[in-house]
Amino acid sequence: MKVKQKSICETCRKQKIPCDGTKPSCSQCRLRDLCCPGYQSDWIFVPHTAQSDRHSGATVVSQSGIVGGRKRIKDPRPNPKYQGARELTVPRVLGLSVSHLMTLIIRSYVPEPELASLDSNSNGANTYSQPRICGCWVEVLPNLIAKGETVALSSAVRAFAVSILSGGPMPIASLASGLEAYSVALRSLQRALRSACQFRDELAAAIMCILLAELLLPTTLNSWAAHLQGFGELMQLSGPELYTSGIGHKLFVGARPSLVILGFLSRKASFLGTDEWRCLPFGLQPPSAMQQLLSEAAVIPSILERLDKASGLPPRDRAIVDRESLHDFVAVLGRLGQWETYLQSADQYPLSWVKADAEEGAISCRWFNNITDANVLTHFWAFKVICLQNIDELAGNHPGMTSSSQFSTSFRERVGLSVMISQSIGYLMQDEMKLFGPSSVIMPLRTAYDTFRAGSSQCKVELRQCNEIISGILERGYHFVPLFFEAFRDAQFCPMSV
Structure with a gap:
């Protein structure tokens, strides 16, 4: 007995030609500019009721987003005039x-x-x-x-x-x-x-x-x-x-x-690191705290590129570039400090705090007044860590530039800032933050992760907790986040190729 295939559209079936069954339109219909009628099915969908939802595990896209279950969703139109929307x-x-x-x-x-x-x-x-x-x-x-x-x-x-x-x-x-x-x-x-x-x-x-x-x-x-x-x-x-x-x-x-x-x-x-792009777009509308922060951070990649280009220079020329870069990193760090002082003075309430209900052995969770504060502070901490890290590396190559005590203090500060970033991921990864939350953790979390890996002998606990955070993000289905972490790609935690 020949079974009627349901993955063949009616147009291809009538003309007796191969159909690849892709949705919403098969390749044959697309290539010939025909309206694909789709794939007929004898399946019956039960009308929406509270009872059917409880037993069907139906997936819906509601006004609050996507929630899990079977492949059936509700019309996403939020306007009240669409009440009673069909599944x-x-x-x-x-x-x-x-x-x-x-x-x-x-x-x-x-x-x-x-x-x-x-x-x-x-x-x-x-x-x-x-x-x-x-x-x-x-x-x-x-x-x-x-x-x-x-x-x-x-x-x-x-x-x-x-x-x-x-x-x-x-x-x-x-x-x-x-x-x-x-x-x-x-x-x-x-x-x-x-x-x-x-x-x-x-x-x-x-x-x-x-x-x-x-x-x-x-x-x-x-x-x-x-x-x-x-x-x-x-x-x-x-x-x-x-x-x-x-x-x-x-x-x-x-x-x-x-x-x-x-x-x-x-x-x-x-x-974006040039003066005209840092200033002109905000000539009519003043920048927010985040945009002010980005104006200061936008110049850092140019310093990193200069250091990379100088890697093949003779030692004397390389030393000159290193000194200029060190001076520039210190200047950026100073401006970031001024930005932080202004941010704190503009708000009479704490911008972030550690929740006291963390389970024993689990990473503490840092909370914020709103998503804006969380984004601003986590990226500020990341930019500051990058400046401190490069200052330390340049100081290590040229011991006469800074003292060893400054290096030790800077390392502890970098770890402390990275811990604060890790503590903040739980807030950004709440369900109510939707897809925006996971997309906003990439830069800060990668910076913290790199810091813990660089100081692995002294940051074993922090590195383990950071690995758990990234693994948890992957388990929740946000596969794109681990793409930015080389160790996770190498360990094949992520199914995507890069």
């Missing part, structure tokens, strides 16, 4: 309009405490007084969609949304669907860049969506870095004046943290 099968979710997928992105990415600000505006587009690192650009998506969809932006939004459903911590769509949407978005973006006369806001937002989609899908870390570098080059060609206000400014302050962090990871100078 949707995965193929139907992938066929939602761009505006609905944009809503799914916001609900899955923006931290829960910030959603109230979004809901206070009927069109979902509101401004945040304190932009979050790598996060505030998402709020401009409704504005851009309202202006009229472009192929590049709509395909990028779809790719990001599908990557959340297929490559996030609780995948409810096939990985093939996520990779297919990602490939379509790349091709659309490529065509748009070739035909565009200038780098528009829509293209910038499309690239940001693709970058985050790439982190959630099993692509490579190198390709993520290459795309981010290309994004920076396009932004540089546009000039800083384009990002002084409006949507352009929000896209700039949203992309700036990732570009600065890329400079640290690659140890390459960035255009």
Whole structure:
């Protein structure tokens, strides 16, 4: 008896041609520009009731995000007029309009405490007084969609949304669907860049969506870095004046943290470290505490690149470069100290504190007033650790520059700052922080991890706890975070190739 295959669309079945069964549209229909009818199924979905939810373990995408269970989700539209929304099968979710997928992105990415600000505006587009690192650009998506969809932006939004459903911590769509949407978005973006006369806001937002989609899908870390570098080059060609206000400014302050962090990871100078890019985009709107911090940190990658280039110089020339670099690191450290003094004086309450209810043997948990304070302080501690580490290394190469007692004090300070970073990860990894939380821990956690590894003989407990933190992040399904930790990749903790 020949069994009727359910992975063949009706068009291919009638024409008796091979069908690869990909969703939401098979390859044959796409190549011939036909509307794929999908895959008929005799399965019956029980209407939504409290009783059925209790026994079915259904997965839903609600206004608070994605929660686990079986592959069935609720319409993600948050507007009260959509009360009583129907449950949707995965193929139907992938066929939602761009505006609905944009809503799914916001609900899955923006931290829960910030959603109230979004809901206070009927069109979902509101401004945040304190932009979050790598996060505030998402709020401009409704504005851009309202202006009229472009192929590049709509395909990028779809790719990001599908990557959340297929490559996030609780995948409810096939990985093939996520990779297919990602490939379509790349091709659309490529065509748009070739035909565009200038780098528009829509293209910038499309690239940001693709970058985050790439982190959630099993692509490579190198390709993520290459795309981010290309994004920076396009932004540089546009000039800083384009990002002084409006949507352009929000896209700039949203992309700036990732570009600065890329400079640290690659140890390459960035255009963001120049005076014009540190000042002009904030000529009309004063920078937040995070953006002020990034302005000070943006110059550090240029110092790191200078040291790397000097490695092959004769000893006398190398010593000159080392002395200049040491002076620059000390200057940056001083400005970071001034920034910290101003931050503390502007707030009458403690910015962070250690919770006293930690279990015996477990790492203490550091808490914050809000997500903004957590992002600002963890990155400040990381930047300070990097400065202190390089000062120590330069002092070790040239003993006459600083005293041994200064080195010992600096090492203890670096470990202390790294411990504070480790203590903060629990706050950032709360469920209510959504996808933004894991994406914001990469730079600080890697800095702390490298510090503990460098002082492994004196930091065995701290290194073990840091390993447990990273393993816990991986177990929760955030596979992209361990990609930034070489030891975890080498030990094959992460299933993705790099």
